[in-house]
Amino acid sequence: MHVSFNIGSDLEAAVSGAAQAAGLEPGAFSPELRAADPRHGDFQANGVLGYAKARKLNPRAVADQVVAALPASLREHFEVGIAGPGFINFRLKPATLLAWLCTYDSAEHLKSGAAALYHGQRYVVDFSSPNTAKQLHVGHIRGMVIGEAICRLLAFCGAEVIRDNHIGDWGTQFGKLIWGYKHLRNDAALAADPLEELERIYKAADAAAKADPAVLDAVRAELVLLQSGNPENRALWDRINTLSAGAFTSIYRQLGIHFDHQLGESFYNDKVPQVYTELTAAGLAVESQGALVVFHPEHPRFKTQPFIIRKSDGAANYASTDLATMLYRTEHFRADAIAVLTDARQSDHFEQLWLTTQKWFAHTGRRLPRFEHVSFGSILGEDGKAIKTRSGDPIKLQALLAEAEERAFALVTEKSPELPEAERRDIANAVGVGAVRYADLAQNRSSDYIFSWEKILAFEGNTAPYLLYAVTRIHSIFRKAGLDPAAAMAGATPPETPEELALARKLVGFATVLNLTTAQLRPHFLCTYLYELAGEFSTFYVANKVIVDDAPVKARRLLLCARTLLVLETGLQLLGLRTLTRM
RNA sequence: GCGGUGGUAGCUCAGCCGGAUAGAGCAACGGUUUUCUAAACCGUCGGUCGUGGGUUCGAGUCCCGCCCACCGCGCCA
Structure with a gap:
């Protein structure tokens, strides 16, 4: 089954085509495809509401026409429904989710999927x-x-x-x-x-x-x-x-x-x-x-x-x-x-x-x-005033990074005293520098940023340590199972449990967030996405044991773990963070 | 005065071209570990989205007025 990298943009084109085939005024209809609330589906097309209203038509009837004109092949990938005043909802089928996960199986493949965005520029x-x-x-x-x-x-x-x-x-x-x-x-x-x-x-x-x-x-x-x-x-x-x-x-x-x-x-x-x-x-x-x-x-x-x-x-x-x-x-x-x-x-x-x-x-x-x-x-500064070069004592970057690393080292030592010191130093470097970096990236760049050690080194919520920790948990699963996360995952069945489905859907959303992030040159969109992905993974992780006896279940959960790891590591590296296998 | 950026839960912030019951983290309270890393997970509590109008089937999101904060406006970069 062929599945494109950015499923949303393909879907948008399909809905446009269907509208035209259904006889809607060319150029007057825009699908207005949006990411949907998971309760309703993966995508929703809102375009018929405005279109029908402007022409005093029944929006549900227009939605019916558009849906009826959708190509049959599209229904292999989505469950389609009409809800409320005329929303068209699309929910990805588990088999399509699986196909996407099997297709985009390496950083190279993700990259070649994304490359269409700015190719030649x-x-x-x-x-x-x-x-x-x-x-x-x-x-x-x-x-x-x-x-x-x-x-x-x-x-x-x-x-x-x-x-x-x-x-x-x-x-x-x-x-x-x-x-x-x-x-x-x-x-x-x-x-x-x-x-x-x-x-x-x-x-x-x-x-x-x-x-x-x-x-x-x-x-x-x-x-x-x-x-x-x-x-x-x-x-x-x-x-x-x-x-x-x-x-x-x-x-x-x-x-x-x-x-x-x-x-x-x-x-x-x-x-x-x-x-x-x-x-x-x-x-x-x-x-x-x-x-x-x-x-x-x-x-x-x-x-x-x-x-x-x-x-x-x-x-x-x-x-x-x-x-x-x-x-x-x-x-x-x-x-x-x-x-x-x-x-x-x-x-x-x-x-x-x-x-x-x-x-x-x-x-x-x-x-x-x-x-x-x-x-x-x-x-x-904490006083809400801009830190300036010539007044007060601005924190030197060298000192800032050294202190971040030092504080991270104390935390690693507290949490993982069994690790050798050299490794704890290395972890402290990735966590400390990553935390400072991530704090700058995670907030919308257009607003001012209040610098505080507490905030930069917070190890809860949308922070580098949380994301790096999610990465290490996944590595740990593969380590315990004696498997290579980059190896091919054979025998996986489509996601089934609510947590598997939610995680798989989030993974497919990587394409959309790359689009959004580069269009506006705002890295915080990617940060928010990775944080949500790590959250979905944690929820999945506690609710669905990966290493189980049932071979197909084990295979599909390992596949989800491998792809979560791939997207998290790829995303974090795009943000400039170094990831770890243990912490 | 003109312009820019912001004002969303007690605090720090998300909320993408207008869409369905406005979301996280912290703080507070309660729960989860014989099971892959508990730096985790689950739940409870918490919001007149600065304010007043307007447009719209629908506004935190768009338009206008006002208030508040920060920033910029002739030889710095």
């Missing part, structure tokens, strides 16, 4: 993008974690993903850093802990510039010198970047994050003049108060709120380099889509950037890629 994903000479702190982690998950998800769904770390290695902060380096540096401290000292220098220079306009001018002058190629400043710049790159790399390695490119702002330095020239020629950029700016007359705010692409002192800023970056990603990488991850406070900037790019490319006859600013809320 090239995505440039810009994430992490820290500023040089500032240590990574808790405020940086969200973009890193969400960005990595998005890259993995898009690649799994067939896209060609180009990961680019757009490092802030050319901004105004270098004026402060270089001025501070020349005037405020402590050589002993720099030798002992370069990044710490550079950060201190930066903060001190920033404070001095705020306090004294003369310092501010000097800082700007250093930046102009750097950007015009002054050898001394250039050498300092180089040194500062080298020092910080090492620190970033170590964190990226810990988190399993990698990039294909690290084209920082400096890379675009020589590409900025073209932006000025073309935007001016297009009549988009104008001089205002000594700066080169772009206004958008059709926009209620951006008709007066300028997009400053060259500062009055002649220096470039991030608008300049971001425009050059859009061009480079379009022309050099031939991106079909560009996704940039930053916190939501930069929304205005990216809206202006995108408006400007559209007009610019239209004017110069360039192909326009899709663009998405993947924004996310700020990380807040």
